[in-house]
Amino acid sequence: MEYTSQNIVYHDNRVTRADRHQLNQHKSFVLWLTGLSGSGKSTVSVELEKVLHDRGVRSYVIDGDNLRHGLNADLGFKPEDRKENIRRVGEVSKLFVDAGLVVLAAFISPYTEDRENVRNLFEPGEFVEIFVKCPVEVCIKRDPKGLYEKAIRGEITNFTGISAPYEEPVNPELILDTNKNSFHDCINIVVDYLLIKNLI
Numbered sequence: 001m002e003y004t005s006q007n008i009v010y011h012d013n014r015v016t017r018a019d020r021h022q023l024n025q026h027k028s029f030v031l032w033l034t035g036l037s038g039s040g041k042s043t044v045s046v047e048l049e050k051v052l053h054d055r056g057v058r059s060y061v062i063d064g065d066n067l068r069h070g071l072n073a074d075l076g077f078k079p080e081d082r083k084e085n086i087r088r089v090g091e092v093s094k095l096f097v098d099a100g101l102v103v104l105a106a107f108i109s110p111y112t113e114d115r116e117n118v119r120n121l122f123e124p125g126e127f128v129e130i131f132v133k134c135p136v137e138v139c140i141k142r143d144p145k146g147l148y149e150k151a152i153r154g155e156i157t158n159f160t161g162i163s164a165p166y167e168e169p170v171n172p173e174l175i176l177d178t179n180k181n182s183f184h185d186c187i188n189i190v191v192d193y194l195l196i197k198n199l200i
């Protein structure tokens with residue numbers, strides 16, 4: 001696919017990002033949760049959003065299962081489809097961050113290069129990569145959607161951790177070990193980080 005911005009002029013808004021931060025009384029940024037299927041991305045992001053919301057933070061969760069029903073319904077799970085999936089999610093996240101929201105993006109996002117491309121869309125400090133870490137054996141035992149069982153039987157191809165790779169983040173801002181920590185502990189780790197970094 002070829003992308004071009006030729007003959008397209010970028011318009012500046014009169015309401016700036018700083019104006020939106022002032023109105024909301026907090027900064028906007030993206031919390032990017034990456035990890036295997038069943039590692040806990042959705043559970044953590046949904047519970048974390050509730051905690052942030054209760055603290056007066058304007059937020060929005062986007063995740064793979066939901067976006068793949070709509071905006072990304074044309075994409076599958078081959079490497080090039082995942083790349084395009086993550087590119088679009090990155091651009092959507094950027095719009096939401098520009099709109100003043102805290103975005104919680106929960107995507108397997110298995111390729112380092114695709115995650116780094118998203119990071120590069122943001123200012124330093126605005127992209128917080130959170131590795132939701134869990135051994136694949138434990139994810140297979142959890143199998144909340146029965147997908148691992150199907151993948152092992154060969155009924156789903158290109159399944160991350162079984163028949164497709166997952167490249168672990170090299171230097172993420174945070175690691176949540178969901179095999180050792182309860183999801184309450186995981187949420188506290190993120191909230192503490194956001195407070196220390198003065199993001200909320």
Ligand SMILES: Nc1ncnc2c1ncn2[C@@H]1O[C@H](COP(=O)(O)OS(=O)(=O)O)[C@@H](OP(=O)(O)O)[C@H]1O
Pocket residue numbers: 036037038041042063064065068077081082083085086106107108109110145147156157158159160164
């Ligand atoms: N082949 C294959 N591999 C991995 N996952 C699969 C596959 N087929 C379907 N699913 C379901 O799709 C969800 C992952 O979508 P993502 O958009 O997060 O994937 S990716 O970031 O583009 O790799 C994933 O959701 P989570 O379990 O929440 O991670 C699965 O429910």
Ligand SMILES: Nc1ncnc2c1ncn2[C@@H]1O[C@H](COP(=O)(O)OP(=O)(O)O)[C@@H](O)[C@H]1O
Pocket residue numbers: 035036037038039040041042043044106142144177178179181182183184186
């Ligand atoms: N510390 C934890 N954090 C998140 N999920 C956990 C944790 N411990 C156990 N789980 C369980 O693991 C499963 C994770 O599923 P889910 O959140 O859908 O993962 P993902 O979105 O990464 O596919 C859920 O059934 C959840 O209850």
